[in-house]
Amino acid sequence: MKRYPTDAEAKKMIVEIGRRMYMKNFVAANDGNISCKVDDDIIWTTPTGVSKGFMSEDEMVKMRLDGTILHQGERGPSSEAKMHLRIYNEGKDVMAVCHAHPPISTSFAIAGMSLDKAIYPEALVNLGTVPCVHYEAPGSQGIPDSIAPYVRDYNALLLANHGAVAWGSSLMEAWYRLESTEHYAMVIMYTGNIIGRANVLSCDQVSELIAIRERMGITTGGIPACAAKPTNTQDVVAGHSPVDPGGPKLKTWGETPAASSSPCGCAAGSDALSEAELKEITRAVVARLAQGKQ
Numbered sequence: 645m646k647r648y649p650t651d652a653e654a655k656k657m658i659v660e661i662g663r664r665m666y667m668k669n670f671v672a673a674n675d676g677n678i679s680c681k682v683d684d685d686i687i688w689t690t691p692t693g694v695s696k697g698f699m700s701e702d703e704m705v706k707m708r709l710d711g712t713i714l715h716q717g718e719r720g721p722s723s724e725a726k727m728h729l730r731i732y733n734e735g736k737d738v739m740a741v742c743h744a745h746p747p748i749s750t751s752f753a754i755a756g757m758s759l760d761k762a763i764y765p766e767a768l769v770n771l772g773t774v775p776c777v778h779y780e781a782p783g784s785q786g787i788p789d790s791i792a793p794y795v796r797d798y799n800a801l802l803l804a805n806h807g808a809v810a811w812g813s814s815l816m817e818a819w820y821r822l823e824s825t826e827h828y829a830m831v832i833m834y835t836g837n838i839i840g841r842a843n844v845l846s847c848d849q850v851s852e853l854i855a856i857r858e859r860m861g862i863t864t865g866g867i868p869a870c871a872a873k874p875t876n877t878q879d880v881v882a883g884h885s886p887v888d889p890g891g892p893k894l895k896t897w898g899e900t901p902a903a904s905s906s907p908c909g910c911a912a913g914s915d916a917l918s919e920a921e922l923k924e925i926t927r928a929v930v931a932r933l934a935q936g937k938q
């Protein structure tokens with residue numbers, strides 16, 4: 645039997661999640677919307693035209709899943725409540741939905757790119773892949789229709805040229821999945837566009853993570869494409885690292901320095917300057933200084 649939050653618990657948590665959205669820059673102005681089930685066919689959701697960082701509990705809207713409004717304050721529900729209602733009706737185990745415009749996820753949505761790289765175990769286990777559905781106008785019936793085919797098999801979606809939406813078995817799980825979507829997008833952006841390199845997990849490594857996910861009771865999320873062979877099984881250590889098979893040993897850059905007899909006090913190893921080189925540098929500096937006085 646499902647344990648639903650009370651009305652008071654749901655409204656308090658929606659206000660808190662809204663504050664977190666605003667503080668993390670997931671929304672601007674009146675963007676975003678949040679909802680939470682309190683019974684089989686009843687939800688509390690955020691009102692239209694209100695900043696998610698400055699909401700109060702008495703502003704929340706109570707609705708049935710057929711769209712009937714049971715209670716509201718001065719403002720009615722967002723036009724995007726239809727998206728929330730469709731997610732609940734498609735996913736019978738869904739208890740909460742979070743929609744926002746996180747900057748990096750939204751950038752991927754604007755580019756029409758899904759989040760589906762097998763490079764990050766935490767994202768693969770807790771979130772899974774995140775498809776990008778085609779564009780529909782915000783607030784239109786097109787958005788609920790576009791996301792409906794994906795609700796049962798995934799945990800979050802990117803909405804083309806719009807934002808991101810995530811759902812879960814509790815309001816905190818829906819929020820964490822939205823957070824994970826943005827973090828996953830950031831990792832893909834850094835590895836793909838800034839560092840320009842990533843080791844894709846092998847199919848055996850991905851299979852191991854899927855097994856972990858299933859043991860955690862998560863049966864949704866999709867499976868990203870994997871590499872035929874692992875490319876991340878070797879330690880990567882700098883050539884001048886103090887770590888050595890013979891035990892820790894401090895080293896300088898280049899060869900081990902010999903005792904220094906140089907007047908500059910620097911090491912006399914292979915990277916040290918010879919006496920002749922020091923004299924030539926000194927002569928050049930003196931000549932340059934002399935030219936500046938002329």
